[in-house]
Amino acid sequence: SAVISQKPSRDICQRGTSLTIQCQVDSQVTMMFWYRQQPGQSLTLIATANQGSEATYESGFVIDKFPISRPNLTFSTLTVSNMSPEDSSIYLCSGKTPNTGELFFGEGSRLTVL
């Protein structure tokens, strides 16, 4: 199984600021995704992080608010821009392994916006 590390694990931020979350996987994955889990809710896909090109965003999520980079196969970042209290959530990075297609998750980054 892939080991996925995220940082920061948690942060408290002020309204209007931006935060970048980093995700590192220990082995090459075919696809990387970013999910959001709001309090008491399930996981919602934000976007697919594409290596060397623009991410593919799901309905309701836009690049200006959630810019994503993936410069190589094992690293990706998600930025939450111009934060508001509604952005308080857990942000999860995930990677899909090439052989089995299983999807593994990091521990998540718990973000609180005041």
Added chain:
Amino acid sequence: QKEVEQDPGPLSVPEGAIVSLNCTYSNSAFQYFMWYRQYSRKGPELLMYTYSSGNKEDGRFTAQVDKSSKYISLFIRDSQPSDSATYLCASSGNTGKLIFGQGTTLQVKP
């Protein structure tokens, strides 16, 4: 209608009971089915992964997929207090995008 539906519970059972967790899905193109366990303040941990219909067993856990009825199940035998967590079902087609159910909160009482 959500693409993956799951009863959020909570579900409370005594230690040693057999637990049955269920989901339904609506997209006929879904071929990959997964169950995740999520402890409080932790990321989801992959428990079971199934491709297409059939059963898969791993220790005390059995995953079942019935594509004809679009029904996904996870059975936990001899449940333990350490099994207390939220269980998430998820499905995807060839795009690789996983769609998650709402999650069922399980409590196993000693």
